[in-house]
Amino acid sequence: xxxxxxxxxxxxxxxxxxxxxxxxxxxxxxxxxxxxxxxxxxxxxxxxxxxxxxxxxxxxxxxxxxxxxxxxxxxxxxxxxxxxxxxxxxxxxxxxxxxxxxxxxxxxxxxxxxxxxxxxxxxxxxxxxxxxxxxxxxxxxxxxxxxxxxxxxxxxxxxxxxxxxxxxxxxxxxxxxxxxxxxxxxxxxxxxxxxxxxxxxxxxxxxxxxxxxxxxxxxxxxxxxxxxxxxxxxxxxxxxxxxxxxxxxxxxxxxxxxxxxxxxxxxxxxxxxxxxxxxxxxxxxxxxxxxxxxxxxxxxxxxxxxxxxxxxxxxxxxxxxxxxxxxxxxxxxxxxxxxxxxxxxxxxxxxxxxxxxxxxxxxxxxxxxxxxxxxxxxxxxxxxx
Ligand SMILES: [Fe+2]
Numbered sequence: 406x407x408x409x410x411x412x413x414x415x416x417x418x419x420x421x422x423x424x425x426x427x428x429x430x431x432x433x434x435x436x437x438x439x440x441x442x443x444x445x446x447x448x449x450x451x452x453x454x455x456x457x458x459x460x461x462x463x464x465x466x467x468x469x470x471x472x473x474x475x476x477x478x479x480x481x482x483x484x485x486x487x488x489x490x491x492x493x494x495x496x497x498x499x500x501x502x503x504x505x506x507x508x509x510x511x512x513x514x515x516x517x518x519x520x521x522x523x524x525x526x527x528x529x530x531x532x533x534x535x536x537x538x539x540x541x542x543x544x545x546x547x548x549x550x551x552x553x554x555x556x557x558x559x560x561x562x563x564x565x566x567x568x569x570x571x572x573x574x575x576x577x578x579x580x581x582x583x584x585x586x587x588x589x590x591x592x593x594x595x596x597x598x599x600x601x602x603x604x605x606x607x608x609x610x611x612x613x614x615x616x617x618x619x620x621x622x623x624x625x626x627x628x629x630x631x632x633x634x635x636x637x638x639x640x641x642x643x644x645x646x647x648x649x650x651x652x653x654x655x656x657x658x659x660x661x662x663x664x665x666x667x668x669x670x671x672x673x674x675x676x677x678x679x680x681x682x683x684x685x686x687x688x689x690x691x692x693x694x695x696x697x698x699x700x701x702x703x704x705x706x707x708x709x710x711x712x713x714x715x716x717x718x719x720x721x722x723x724x725x726x727x728x729x730x731x732x733x734x735x736x737x738x739x740x741x742x743x744x745x746x747x748x749x750x751x752x753x754x755x756x757x758x759x760x761x762x763x764x765x766x767x768x769x770x771x772x773x774x775x776x777x778x779x780x781x782x783x784x785x786x787x788x789x790x
Contacts, residue, residue, distance in 0.1 A: 408583045408590055411629055414479050415687050416576035419671030428480055428673075430472060432487040439465050440488070444501055452503055452512065452521050452744050460504030469508035472682070476509075476555060477717055478628075481684035482572060482673075490678030495561055495746040502559040502680060502708055509682065510555055510712030513732040517608040519739030523709035524749055525558065527697055529770035531757045536602065537636060538709065542771025544691040545635050546573060546664045550727040551619075551720060553711035556685040560675035561746060564705035568695030569672040573664045575631040575687050579622055581663050592656035596620040596632075598647045599726045600640035608738065609731050614645045621660070623721040630686040632724045633660070635776070642782040649779055657779040664689060675707070685711075686720060694771075701754045708746065 410416070422428070432440075443460045450459055462469065472483045485505070490498060499522060506512060512521045516536070527541035537544060549556045558570065582590040596618040600606070606613035623630050638657070641647040649657075663669055672693060673681065683690055697704050713729060743749055760766045776782060 406587070406591055406594075408579075408587060410580045410583050411576040411627070413576065413627065415481050415574060415628065416580055417480060417574045418577050418669055419573065420668045422480075422671055424482070424484060424671060424673055428482045429484045429486055430468075432485065436465050436468075437488060439463070440501055440504070443504055444493075444497060447500060447504065450500075455500060455503045456507050460500075460507055462504075462508060466508055469505065473509045473555075473714065473716075476682060476684045481574065481687040483682045484673060485680040485682075486676065486678075488678045488680070490561075495750070498559065498561060498678070499708055499744070499746055502710065505680065506557060506710045506712055510714040513552060513711050513713050513729065514735035514739065515550070515709065515711050515732075516602075517604045517735050517738060518743060519735045519737065520743040521710075521736065521739065522744040523711075524743070524746065525707040525709050526701070526704055526753075527769060528701065528753055530767045531701065531753060531760055533767075535770065540770040541695070541697060543571075543694040545661055545776075546571075546633075546689040546691045547635050548631050548633050548689055549685050549711060550634070550732075551632050551725050552713065552727050552729050552732050553685045554714040554717055554720075555682050555710075555712040556690070557680065557682045557710040557712065558675075558707040559681075559710075560677050560679045560707055562704065562706040563675055563677055564695040564697055566696045567693050568697075568705050569674045569693045570681060571670050571672050571691045571693055572683065573670045573689050575622070575689060576629045577669055578660065578664060578689070579629050581669070582659075586659060589652070589656040589659055590622070592652050593621040593660065594623070597638045597649075597653065597657075598641040598645065599632075599634065599637040600645040600647075601637065601727070602640065603644075605727075605731075605735075608735060610734055611728075611731065614641060615726050617723070619724055619726055620721075621656075623724050625721050626718060628687070630720055630724055631689060632720075632726065633689065637726070638779070639776065639782045643784060646784075649782070654779040664691075701757045702750055706746065706750070
């Protein structure tokens with residue numbers, strides 16, 4: 406099949422971009438004052454009640470709309486820097502974050518537990534069987550759930566060292582495959598079977614596994630949209646009876662290999678208070694390895710939002726696996742303690758202390774070090790009996 410390269414601003418190489426000049430918005434004093442006013446006006450509202458109306462930004466709203474356009478048809482990345490983290494509590498920062506996010510889209514639940522505001526923090530030594538965002542170490546490149554249009558992080562606390570956000574342009578990668586490996590592009594546009602995380606699936610309205618392969622790349626209106634969730638691909642092999650062909654293994658590995666070259670990726674260091682917004686169709690993300698503190702209360706801690714943007718064109722239908730109905734269903738299970746960082750951290754710190762006393766602290770997990778190639782995703786052995 407013949408493919409055409411994407412020649413828009415969405416196609417970039419990390420080695421050619423300085424994010425500080427091309428992707429960053431620095432808050433002005435007036436904007437900080439306006440946000441501070443909105444924070445005071447919204448008081449103690451619960452997360453679903455923080456909206457464009459309750460967190461009104463009379464002047465800055467137009468700027469947020471322009472940034473949303475930049476996410477759709479520009480570089481696909483916006484870093485907002487310079488909000489004075491030291492003046493606000495963690496929960497106030499969370500409210501500021503949701504308020505700004507509400508001007509870009511609607512927060513949606515991020516798992517079966519229904520959290521609208523997720524915590525990305527390593528708690529793998531304290532909580533059994535955590536997901537990737539609650540484990541440590543680096544991350545392979547991926548796209549978050551397909552219901553999410555904009556994926557975002559706010560840095561509450563930076564790592565002891567490392568832990569940069571590593572991002573790559575999907576269109577840039579696509580162009581590499583057009584030029585160098587159109588044979589593997591055939592495989593990637595056909596895609597892979599996906600299988601949901603076990604608990605997400607249990608509380609889903611739909612079967613756990615996709616009936617068809619889901620294209621990694623799909624084109625629509627001159628924009629490339631990407632879906633690749635390494636965990637979901639791996640679960641389909643582990644638990645769903647899927648056997649990858651040698652070409653499918655080669656295509657996945659080549660995608661990760663190229664994305665991990667210095668030419669293509671871009672590392673964005675997080676300062677405390679930074680807010681990063683990514684187009685979750687056009688930008689793959691991962692992170693670099695990092696060194697963390699032992700005390701949970703001092704660990705690298707990012708808040709995460711998944712935003713649905715009704716104003717944007719829909720993702721191509723054949724790329725939708727996790728959908729909005731699932732997220733709305735999960736939202737019914739919401740446990741507010743997970744949302745606000747102070748309560749969440751104090752709960753986890755108490756669990757850590759209990760485990761220390763009982764000497765049951767577990768080894769910390771870094772899952773990306775376990776699976777270096779799709780060839781490592783073997784079916785789990787059938788259970789005896
Ligand atoms: Fe992610």
